[in-house]
Amino acid sequence: xxxxxxxxxxxxVPDDDTLTARAGLPVVVEVGRALGLRESxxxxxxxxxxxSGLSEADKVEDxxxxxxxxxxxxxxxxxxxxxxxxxxxxxxxxxxxxAYRRFLYAFHDEGLVLEAQRGRSxxxxxxxxxxxxxxRGLHLVNVDLxxxxxxLRPCTTAxxxxxxxxxxxxxxxxxxHYQGGRGYQPxxxxxxxxxxxxxxxxxxxxxxxxxxxxxxxQRGFAALPETAKERxxxxxxxxxxxxxxxxxxxDARTTGRPGKIGFTISADMTEALRRVCAAVGxxxxxxxxxxxxxxxxxxxxxxxxxxxxxxxxxxxxxxxxIQKKQxxxxxxxxxxxxxxxxxxxxxxxxxxxLRWHWQKAGTIEHVHDVMKNELGAAVPPCGxxxxxxxxxxxxxxxxxxxxxxxxxxxxxxLQTARPKxxxxxxxxxxxxxxxxxxxxxxRIGHSAEQLAGLxxxxxxxxxxxxxxxxx
Numbered sequence: 001x002x003x004x005x006x007x008x009x010x011x012x013v014p015d016d017d018t019l020t021a022r023a024g025l026p027v028v029v030e031v032g033r034a035l036g037l038r039e040s041x042x043x044x045x046x047x048x049x050x051x052s053g054l055s056e057a058d059k060v061e062d063x064x065x066x067x068x069x070x071x072x073x074x075x076x077x078x079x080x081x082x083x084x085x086x087x088x089x090x091x092x093x094x095x096x097x098x099a100y101r102r103f104l105y106a107f108h109d110e111g112l113v114l115e116a117q118r119g120r121s122x123x124x125x126x127x128x129x130x131x132x133x134x135x136r137g138l139h140l141v142n143v144d145l146x147x148x149x150x151x152l153r154p155c156t157t158a159x160x161x162x163x164x165x166x167x168x169x170x171x172x173x174x175x176x177h178y179q180g181g182r183g184y185q186p187x188x189x190x191x192x193x194x195x196x197x198x199x200x201x202x203x204x205x206x207x208x209x210x211x212x213x214x215x216x217x218q219r220g221f222a223a224l225p226e227t228a229k230e231r232x233x234x235x236x237x238x239x240x241x242x243x244x245x246x247x248x249x250x251d252a253r254t255t256g257r258p259g260k261i262g263f264t265i266s267a268d269m270t271e272a273l274r275r276v277c278a279a280v281g282x283x284x285x286x287x288x289x290x291x292x293x294x295x296x297x298x299x300x301x302x303x304x305x306x307x308x309x310x311x312x313x314x315x316x317x318x319x320x321x322i323q324k325k326q327x328x329x330x331x332x333x334x335x336x337x338x339x340x341x342x343x344x345x346x347x348x349x350x351x352x353x354l355r356w357h358w359q360k361a362g363t364i365e366h367v368h369d370v371m372k373n374e375l376g377a378a379v380p381p382c383g384x385x386x387x388x389x390x391x392x393x394x395x396x397x398x399x400x401x402x403x404x405x406x407x408x409x410x411x412x413x414l415q416t417a418r419p420k421x422x423x424x425x426x427x428x429x430x431x432x433x434x435x436x437x438x439x440x441x442x443r444i445g446h447s448a449e450q451l452a453g454l455x456x457x458x459x460x461x462x463x464x465x466x467x468x469x470x471x
Contacts (some may be wrong), residue, residue: 020085023431023442024452027461028068029061029090031405034464037061037397040144044137047106054095059103060141060394062094067398070423072376074100085433089442101381107135108386126175126207129385138393139199143223145397146196149404150225152464158228159192160220161364162235164209165372167392173383177205184380185209186392189220192363195403197396198223202389209238214247218256233263234360240268240342242306249313249344260344264357267305267317267340276301277319277338285321288351293328297321298350305342316343318350371395374419409460411453426452 032038038057045056054062066077074097080086081094109132116127131139164187166177174182185207189199199220217239221231233248247253248263267273277299285297303317320339329335341357348356372378377395380388402422406415414425429452431442449455 015082015084017084017088018433020083020089020431020433020442022069022080022083022086022427023089023429023444023448024426024454025065025069025086025428026089027405027409027426027454027457028065028401030458030461031409032061032064032401034461035145035148035401035404037064037141037145037401040141044140044144045134046137047103047134054099056103058092059095059100060138060397063100063391063394064398064401067376067395068402068419068422069427070374070376070419072379074104074381085431088433089440101387104381104387104390105384107132107138107390108384113385126204126211128201128203128207128212131389132386135386135389135393138390138397139219142197142199142393142397142400145400145404146191146194146198146223147225149196149400149408150194150227152404153194153407154227155193156227157193157230157232158224159232159234160198160217160224161190161192161360162213162217162220162233162239163188163190163360163364163368164203164238165368166205167372167378167380169205169380171380171383173385174380175204175206178209181205184385184388186377186389187213187216188364188367188396189216189223190364190367191224192359195407196400197367200393200396202385202392204385210241213239213241214243217244218247221256221261229259231259231261233261233265234357235263235265236360237266237268239265245305245315245342246313249315251313262343262345264341264343264345264353266357267342269338269340273303273317273340274338276303276317277321277340280319280321286350288320288354294322294324297323298354300350301340303340313344316346317341318343318353320354367399370418371399375399405457408464409457411456414453426454429454 038061041057041060042055045060047056066080069080071077077094077097077100087093112130112132116129120127164185166179167184167186168181169183174184176182177185183205184203185205186200186202188197190197199216201216217233224231245265247255248261251260252258280299280301284299286299287295288298289296299319301317301319318341320341322337322339324330324335330337341354343353345353375395375398377392381391382388402419406417410426414422417425429444429448431444434441434443444454
């Protein structure tokens with residue numbers, strides 16, 4: 001017999017609950033519990049038909065742990081079930097993939113799909129499906145979570161960014177989307193200062209990005225705590241519709257909390273708006289950026305969209321001119337391109353306003369990237385729209401739990417860590433479990449503890465838990 005490549009052998013023993021490959025993963029559970037996640041699920045999500053078995057709180061907690069651990073499908077729960085030591089720390093056995101699949105099915109209501117189909121006009125193909133009570137409850141769970149985090153790290157400014165993303169899927173039920181494939185197109189509202197996702201709406205892939213965005217925007221602002229006095233909103237042209245503009249511009253709005261919301265939204269470049277932009281003389285443009293192959297300039301222009309009343313709230317249009325430098329052209333064969341941003345913020349100069357607006361690309365797009373590539377949101381679990389919506393919302397809740405963990409309990413060196421790094425540095429630590437003086441003790445290496453800071457993190461968590469239990 002030849003020698004092995006490395007000098008060791010593998011020996012199979014019965015499942016050993018004195019060892020775990022995930023000694024740091026329980027911190028995800030503890031952060032959720034310290035922020036009242038279980039109580040919130042118990043209050044808002046009711047789908048169980050029997051009192052036996054795992055509760056709704058158990059299942060939400062387990063799925064958040066699965067997503068934080070890197071699972072991107074329900075079958076990945078098998079890897080967690082194989083870690084007897086982790087389940088011993090958790091204090092219970094995890095369920096089978098089918099148990100969680102049935103749980104997700106409870107968030108789907110085929111009657112609501114048929115109702116949405118019947119409500120569309122004859123020439124309309126796309127429709128937005130309303131959420132059933134469990135799915136709405138899952139949103140309220142996230143609202144509770146956001147509220148508690150905001151209490152612990154107060155912030156009076158709230159900049160909300162809106163964006164949709166494509167979720168590719170080859171399932172039979174998936175609809176074609178504008179990029180040529182098939183899938184779904186969820187939208188998210190994100191609180192930039194707090195690194196928290198406030199609200200989401202799950203849509204079929206064929207739903208136009210500009211269709212019916214106001215209810216989601218209103219839900220996002222409704223999720224803000226009262227302490228967020230200074231409110232702002234940024235979005236691309238999907239939100240360039242009259243209902244959205246009027247709601248944002250009306251400081252006395254009756255739907256939602258009144259008060260100023262400073263906003264910027266990319267405007268649709270209609271032929272009328274393009275003519276206004278092109279009519280600006282060379283002396284009217286202000287340089288914004290001088291790039292390697294192009295220059296970007298801006299100018300305030302007078303423009304009134306659609307049937308917008310002259311007596312309505314005034315809108316500011318900032319035209320953007322992008323010119324290729326000598327010898328270079330855009331793909332269409334021209335050297336000048338015009339864009340525009342609509343706003344109600346008059347206190348900023350044109351270049352400052354544009355830079356503030358462009359910051360959205362580094363916030364909400366980062367959230368989409370993390371959720372889809374590191375938190376399982378890229379893979380819808382089935383063909384049922386409501387179940388997929390619940391899976392996506394659980395990914396969003398997981399994002400918020402990890403954001404809270406980084407800012408409230410983990411070492412400062414991990415405050416900007418993505419989930420992939422958290423798994424390497426914190427969650428996937430080998431530990432030996434022993435019982436000492438009637439308590440479970442997890443023994444980990446000194447170097448691993450120096451990197452993860454688990455002891456200090458759990459002390460901070462204990463203080464958080466005590467704070468909420470005595471409040």
